[in-house]
Amino acid sequence: MNPLHAKPPEQFIADFFTTFTDAVVHGSEDVSELMARYYTRDVVQVADGVRLDWDRLLAHLRPVRKNLREFRFEVHEAFVDGGRIAARFTIHAQMRKGGPVSTRVHMFAEFTPDGLLRRAEQLTRSAIPAEPETGE
Numbered sequence: 001m002n003p004l005h006a007k008p009p010e011q012f013i014a015d016f017f018t019t020f021t022d023a024v025v026h027g028s029e030d031v032s033e034l035m036a037r038y039y040t041r042d043v044v045q046v047a048d049g050v051r052l053d054w055d056r057l058l059a060h061l062r063p064v065r066k067n068l069r070e071f072r073f074e075v076h077e078a079f080v081d082g083g084r085i086a087a088r089f090t091i092h093a094q095m096r097k098g099g100p101v102s103t104r105v106h107m108f109a110e111f112t113p114d115g116l117l118r119r120a121e122q123l124t125r126s127a128i129p130a131e132p133e134t135g136e
Contacts, residue, residue: 004085004111009078013087016115017073024061025068031061040118047122070094083118085109090127102127 004012020038023029035058045052052060071093078087091103104127109120 003113004083004115009080009085010075013078013085013089014073014075021071024065031065032058038117040112040116043117045120045122048124067096068093069096083111083113085111
């Protein structure tokens with residue numbers, strides 16, 4: 001993975017999740033080996049109160065590989081302080097079954113100097129489609 005400070009934080013987050021997800025969805029590499037290029041072995045990710053360690057993240061990726069067809073990460077803003085990043089982004093996804101899904105994510109994360117994700121706290125919610133302009 002690229003070092004954390006090699007690019008602006010918005011670009012780092014977009015590249016991190018885009019390249020990782022692309023490799024999960026379209027690659028044939030063993031998911032555990034793939035994870036080792038993006039996450040520390042002692043990773044802890046808490047999403048909406050659910051704690052995921054290495055094994056639980058690995059288990060989560062297997063259905064992602066099977067069910068995700070298309071995706072895009074839209075980073076709205078990100079701030080870096082040392083090895084920590086605060087970011088707000090939306091994941092736009094198309095699953096094999098069902099319609100499009102958009103999820104807003106607010107994340108506080110810690111990365112190693114070489115760009116591996118060590119810890120993340122995330123709050124998510126389904127994105128509400130924008131209301132059409134009424135001209136009023």
